[in-house]
Amino acid sequence: MAMIEVRDVSRSFVLRRKSGRWRRTTHTVHAVRDLSFTVEPGEMVGYIGPNGAGKSTTIKMLTGILVPSGGELTVAGFTPYVERTQLAHRIGVVFGQRTALWWDLPLRDSYELLQRIYRIPAARYRKNMATFTELLDLAALLDTPVRQLSLGQRMRGDIAAALLHDPDVVYLDEPTIGLDVVSKSRLREFLRRTNRERGLTAILTTHDLDDIEQLCSRVMVIDHGRLVFDGDLGALHAVGGARRTLVVDLSEPTDPIAIPGADTVKVEGPRQWLAFPAEASAAPLVAAVAASHDIADLSILEPDIEDVITRIYTAAPPPG
Template identity: 75%
Template structure:
């Protein structure tokens, strides 16, 4: 198969029982994932996003073999995850932001040593990977610290290192930056970009932090109520959501709304005016027209907010 991950008409249903009186219960079937299809090539970095309860985590659990699909076809690295879970485990890494795969009362170094034995990684390769990840993630001063004493950001760096020590082909990340400060988020994003570029690790990222998507992923899949509502590039997502770029113009003096081709004034406050134009359009003609016709003190360009785009898709 050409794609590393192939999903075709995948469905997962759950039976839900509810109390309907003192002695009665009703039974209903809920489709958490409803006939989705997609493929992910080796080395891709894909954002998989959607609101709570959309089916993101259920999809990831089927991709890792934790859940068995109700129907449909699923192939990860050439195997069926549910039937070849042990084989697949050696080829994937998983990080859940709110859970840890490390041993709570052991020093970080001991957790890494145990993982080497569990995955039966070549000792020399394990030492080389550990040395590289320790340097890149700044874990050197933390290796002898029990996991329970680590901060959330420190533990997350340890979890990501642990998920990559056995050289997986695919890395699933579920909310990897949740609760982290700006510095810790930046460090993790830089590390993940490097791992993808240098090791061709395929990345599937589920997150509510859309800055993770913008800074890491060239492709986005949006799921809502168990169905894929978008699969494509970030630029295409903005176009589908009718996104607008904004040119903020500070004039030397107050003036009537600016009138130039290709842009519309959305807001005026004293000498400052906000002009919007389609996201796919170049800003150069608009900037040139404004500069030629008006006395400009300053200009700045604001890109569209991906959160607004996603919100538009959900409400639609």
């Protein structure tokens, strides 16, 4: 049975705006329209899209916070907006910027409280705490009130809190935003491992393509409330025509470099930008440029997720 099943789900909001002294005009915003997808147990899905595309609205409907305007959805066999408190035992949520922990409580107290609230058996709780403390390096933080934790520390604390009751599904909203490289990789490793060992199903929204590349077997792209792509990362690059960019600083300004397999997209004095397919190797390109020019410095820009989405969107404009 699918862990998450979403069929033709829509969600619109009616906004009221003041127009004149007494009059108010209303207009309807379609945050999500006719969304359909299924997620199998153990899948890790990257859910991406520009700001305001409908990501949070979807997550809120999947957790039971928001009632959909139309369509059907089930998570772990429950209808979220009807059976919200039963579903709560089966899901974990990390809200990204906003902590779900108690601001004034030390982490340890928050966890003990969660144990009681979720009625986690003592043995299970001890085992999970031991695992999370080790993998997320929480030992030194347990006695610190949440408000005194750094963003990265707090995020680790929040993720442990979301997984403490062994949920089947976890929703992670921007789990690595603002984290340093070490924290990011530790967190990703932790999620990979939990996914492998427990078959955790995860949906994560992110702006960081590395998160997707390292964690997700599948990507869903939403834009203007519609699912515009659903497939694996390779297919996303293929559809989006993702390109990397070689930035070279030459010793002196020249005409745009002309090399087969790359387009010179921008020239600024001695600096030139050469776009090439993401799956191609940069080495022969660098060699080709070096053969004909004197390179002072170079760097490679990874494809930007927004860029990929924009390409998908312009490639297949939605009807209407």
